[in-house]
Amino acid sequence: MHRTIKHRQSFSVWSFGLLLFAASTAIAASPEHQERHFSVKGHPVVVLQNIVNGRIEVKSSKNPEVVVSSTSIADKVAIDIEQVGDRIDISASSLSSSPLPHEVEANFQLTVPEQTELQLKTQTGLIYVEQVTGDMKLESVAGDVHLKEVSGYIIVKTTGGSLVCTLCSGKLEFTSISGGAQVLQPSLTNVNLMTTSGNILYDGDFIRTGIYTMRSGKGLVEVRFSGNDSFDLNARTNLGVVDNQAAAFLKPDTHASRHSAARYAHSLFGTVGQGLAKVELSSYSGTIRILKRN
Amino acid sequence: MQLAGNSQVDLALRQNLRTLNAFIAECEQHLKQNPQDELAREYLNTAYQQKADLLAAMMESGRGEN
Numbered sequence: 001m002h003r004t005i006k007h008r009q010s011f012s013v014w015s016f017g018l019l020l021f022a023a024s025t026a027i028a029a030s031p032e033h034q035e036r037h038f039s040v041k042g043h044p045v046v047v048l049q050n051i052v053n054g055r056i057e058v059k060s061s062k063n064p065e066v067v068v069s070s071t072s073i074a075d076k077v078a079i080d081i082e083q084v085g086d087r088i089d090i091s092a093s094s095l096s097s098s099p100l101p102h103e104v105e106a107n108f109q110l111t112v113p114e115q116t117e118l119q120l121k122t123q124t125g126l127i128y129v130e131q132v133t134g135d136m137k138l139e140s141v142a143g144d145v146h147l148k149e150v151s152g153y154i155i156v157k158t159t160g161g162s163l164v165c166t167l168c169s170g171k172l173e174f175t176s177i178s179g180g181a182q183v184l185q186p187s188l189t190n191v192n193l194m195t196t197s198g199n200i201l202y203d204g205d206f207i208r209t210g211i212y213t214m215r216s217g218k219g220l221v222e223v224r225f226s227g228n229d230s231f232d233l234n235a236r237t238n239l240g241v242v243d244n245q246a247a248a249f250l251k252p253d254t255h256a257s258r259h260s261a262a263r264y265a266h267s268l269f270g271t272v273g274q275g276l277a278k279v280e281l282s283s284y285s286g287t288i289r290i291l292k293r294n
Numbered sequence: 295m296q297l298a299g300n301s302q303v304d305l306a307l308r309q310n311l312r313t314l315n316a317f318i319a320e321c322e323q324h325l326k327q328n329p330q331d332e333l334a335r336e337y338l339n340t341a342y343q344q345k346a347d348l349l350a351a352m353m354e355s356g357r358g359e360n
Contacts, residue, residue: 053302123303141351142306159348160306177310177344196341197313217317217337238324238333284321284337 032074036081038066043134044086045117046110051093052077054106055125055143060114060132072106079106117152144179156181162198180219188212195219199286203293206231208276215282222289223281225249230273235281235288242268245291307352314345 044066048056054072061067066088070079076096082089092106107125112118118136120127127138127145135153138145140161147154151169162179165172169187180198183191186205191212193200199219206212206229214221225231225246233250235242244250250270268290281288321338325331 124306141303159310159351175344177348178313194340196317196344215337215340217341236333238331282333284317284334 030073031071033069033071034079035067035069038068038081038083038088040064040066040086040088040113042086043115043117044088044113045119046088046090046112047119048090048108048110048121049092050106050108050120050122050125051091052104052106053124054092054108054122056108056110056120056122056127058110058112058118058120058129058132060116060130061111062114063111064113065111066113066116067111069109069111070106076104077106205229206277206279210277212277212279214280216286217284219283219286220289221281221283221286222291223279224291224293225272226293228273229277230275231271231277231279232275233268233270233272233279233281233290235269235290236267237283237286237288238266239285240266240283240287242266243287243289244268245289246272249292250290303355307348311345311348311352314341314348317341318345 041064046066050056068081068088068090070092072079072092076094077092078095079090079092090108094104096104112132114131115133117134118129118132118138120136121139122143123140124142126143127140129136129138129150130148131150133151136150137155139157141159142161144161145156145158145163147163147165147168149167153171154165154168154173156163156174158176158179160178161176163174163181164184165182165186166184167186168183171190172183172188172192174181174193174195176195176198178197179195180200181193181195182201183193184203187207189207189210191202191210191214193214196217197219198216200214200216200221202212202214202222203224205226208230214223227249249272252270318338318341321334321341324334325338328334
């Protein structure tokens with residue numbers, strides 16, 4: 001009897017200790033939220049280097065200020081923010097060698113004026129930019145990049161992350177090893193997409209005088225154009241196939257004197273409309289698909 | 295300054311290095327048989343450049359492939 005009571009007491013002490021430990025761990029590891037406001041005069045430049053994991057979300061407002069909201073675990077991640085004139089420099093780096101990804105994570109939410117230049121870099125986690133006009137360079141290792149209604153000279157570089165660009169305008173450059181790219185309803189005058197093994201989808205109009213280059217080493221390159229488009233098409237692949245589902249709309253290329261189609265196992269040259277834009281598609285061993293939208 | 299050193303990034307870097315190595319080997323093999331293939335040469339050059347960039351990023355973050 002006495003022994004049972006002692007055992008129970010010991011169990012209670014252990015339980016209490018465990019609860020206390022769990023509670024203290026939870027408190028120590030709970031994320032901390034910060035928000036800072038920076039007044040700007042002209043078109044600001046925001047540079048964010050997230051050397052840890054985490055998501056970066058950028059939206060615009062009419063206010064002449066940059067608002068930086070961040071969430072991270074205070075003793076695991078150091079966040080430095082500096083304003084020099086209209087430039088805001090933000091960096092997040094790890095203070096910990098913890099192998100737990102969530103412990104070395106910093107998530108950012110930025111609100112910027114509509115006309116803002118961006119340079120954003122993260123390891124993993126989504127980069128999301130919406131309704132911002134200005135040149136931007138966005139880099140990620142494994143995170144995806146989603147852009148909506150952005151305009152400017154847009155450079156996206158990923159190792160494995162994919163790009164989804166919806167209603168983008170201006171110029172777009174995308175390079176990746178295994179990430180894919182989807183460009184939807186664009187108004188882009190210059191497009192250069194390159195991936196080694198990802199897929200590429202371009203679904204939208206080709207602006208007259210625009211130049212569009214899309215290359216994938218092993219992936220699918222698919223272009224969906226509209227009946228009003230006007231472009232010269234040059235599609236070539238070494239070991240893949242050209243799947244032309246728009247033969248009725250493609251005339252023989254009237255501007256061409258230079259094609260040496262015989263050099264490529266599978267190639268297609270043609271003109272839609274007057275051939276005002278230039279579209280170059282290539283793949284080493286993937287499929288190139290051309291089709292007209294309904 | 296320390297880096298995250300997390301498995302998700304390590305895994306992505308290593309997987310992409312393997313993707314590039316396999317693609318480079320494929321292009322080189324093809325070019326041995328078709329040395330005049332300009333498109334294959336363009337892809338090989340781009341893959342070499344990507345590999346150089348990737349290795350630099352791995353070195354910078356202390357994630358060499360052992």
